[in-house]
Amino acid sequence: MSGTTRTPGVLHLRLLAVPEPPAEGTDWTHAGSGPAPHGEDYVQGTLAVDFRHGAYDSYFGPQATGTDDLPEARAWAVRMVRALLEICAGTRPVDQLSRWLAPEVRDRVARRSTLARRRGRCRSGPPVVRALLTCHPADGVCEVAAVVHLDGRVRALALRMSGVDGRWVITALELG
DSSP states (O other): OTTOOOOOOOOOOOOOOOOOOOOOSGGGSGGGSSSOGGGOOOOOSOOOOOOSSSOSOTTTSOOBOOGGGSOOHHHHHHHHHHHHHHHHTTSSOGGGGGGGBOHHHHHHHHHHHHHHHHHOOOTTOSOEEEEEEEEEEETTEEEEEEEEEETTEEEEEEEEEEEETTEEEEEEEEEO
């Protein structure tokens, strides 16, 4: 064998059937009406899980908190309304309030802040809360109506705060 080179042999691949046990019982067939059409057998390996609705576990997820276990609503609302107005004016980053805003409210306020920064600063002075009223329609819920001065105009603001995990979270916001 000295002086001769060997060429490798040809490799042949053969497909083998996967050994799956036959599906038995009425639960394993389509709607319990006998064998599946066109030879489709029951296939396990995927579990349909919908994470869009009810994604929070009732035990480990966010927990509702009663009004008695939350900070005083009016004082908290005054501070949050001022901070929200500063975000809407483009002078405060929205990330500072992310913990106290529902995701939908945070997205709306972030868009408004971005537009305000593009427009440039308003020369009318800082936002001011002129009047604020609170109402408790249910335990752990507070609705706030306020008259504010923003961008040189007097506007109405309404928001809903819900008690979640021992803190107020703003779940709805309208600024007219």
